[in-house]
Amino acid sequence: MSAIPAAELALKGKTAAMEAIEDVVCGSIAGAVGKYIEYPFDTVKVRLQSQPDHLPLRYSGPLDCFRQAIKSDGFLGLYRGISAPVVGAAAETSSLFVFESVGREVMFLTELASREKGLSLPDLFLTGAFAGAFTSVVLTPIELVKCKIQAPMGEGSARTPLRPLPVIKEIFRHEGLRGFWHGQLGTLIREAGGGSAWFGAKETVTSMFYQQKIRAATSEAERRQILATPLPFWQQAVAGASAGVSYNFIFFPADTIKSRMQTVPLGGLGEKRTFWNEGAALWRQHGIRGMYRGCGVTCLRSAPSSAFIFMIYDGLKGHFPFQ
Template identity: 40%
Template structure:
């Protein structure tokens, strides 16, 4: 009877741990998105402009023009509701599937290494990419819709999703899935890997559970480094994805090769890194908040 009781307690504990990851990840993702969204809007607009004209606008010009013509909230926070829910779902999936993968590895070996955690991060990225693609599609389109429809009132999120579905079917909502999966698989592996590695460095080179040895400042710094590594490493893929998702062609299939060629002819190598500076500027504090929030909730309520 004791063994049955222990097994039951373990199952309940393990189930609660997974639920915690879903909840804590959701809260962390939402907070991080609120912080980064204005700069993310500028980044997407810079990427959108990359393949459109050789005279690429500066970051400052995009900021001033956005504020001048659209105001603060309508310009910089345009379409926030969808990505806010999306960020909650994204981080919820990331931390949940990361924890799930680690539990699977632990069932085969007593101690999990940094390399194991990187592989777990890659798995988490693959899973999350399927959730993230439709969310980012809507987000990217909402962030540039004022640029595309200057003479008429732009549609809201519900109408935008409806239009995509009517013209392209369900598969239209997963436009850019391959680019998203490539970015998320490699990027998330490095995201979690960088975070864990920085915490190991803070701990004098010894790998321990973050809950047992980290401080608030360490979580923020490690998260900030993780965000910078994630964005810098796969940024060209993100640029291509944003251009695919903001294309106005509804019925004709957009070829990735055509996007790459157009971008190369228009701006050369630099075009693939359009908006990287502002991306790093937003990703450091946003990801610092994500990891700090998640770990703080985990430390106090898990």
């Protein structure tokens, strides 16, 4: 998934614009496929996160949430409202890859890194954070609509539409354009930190696999051949899965707080629920366990999803028409 340096692009007859188009197309396809894999688990995660504090917990855990959801709506009910998330996943994944490439160029242009030597692992963690921060601005409105569709009907929410367009209209009617960025701080923390962990973990594990192979190399030519050869599929999958788990686990509390803010009934958006007072209320009520409610099922779905995203993205990039 690594961005290609400008000198190499020139040799291939590619421009930065072509590289950006590749990132958008390949990232969008990979993100959409990944969303179909993970969406039922994401629905369960949002429902676990958004349980109200003033009522007994509706679900005893992920399996109970799955059971109740399938019993009330059938298995396809777990895919309720997937159209907006598929668009969001395409936008999120393509944005992450595009902005990560932009971050690399910023590092080179500001001479924080050398084009000849490439980026170190700490540099890659930094460009991942850069990508996540910018992607959060694109993602917050999409996640707001997604969470409102996924969350179960609650007290005072009987009027909540279950299709993206009516939800969008309701949000605009109650809060105007600014309302679409309700929960932005939580998304920013999750995406900046998570983006750093996502790209950084993937590159770290990939580097570990290559280093193991390089130790057995007997010449510089053999070493270069190893680095030019893609890793076996199972190693690519492990690297991608580690990225998904790292992304979700480390900054999961920020995602929990964001989901709680974004699942307030539409008529209640006028009640100002900031990131900090929402987090403080959750901590007082449930402590660290409340912050990580739904984390297990999230990591479970993120491992295969992220593995597929990176494998599809890398595979498409290797066969793109501009190559």
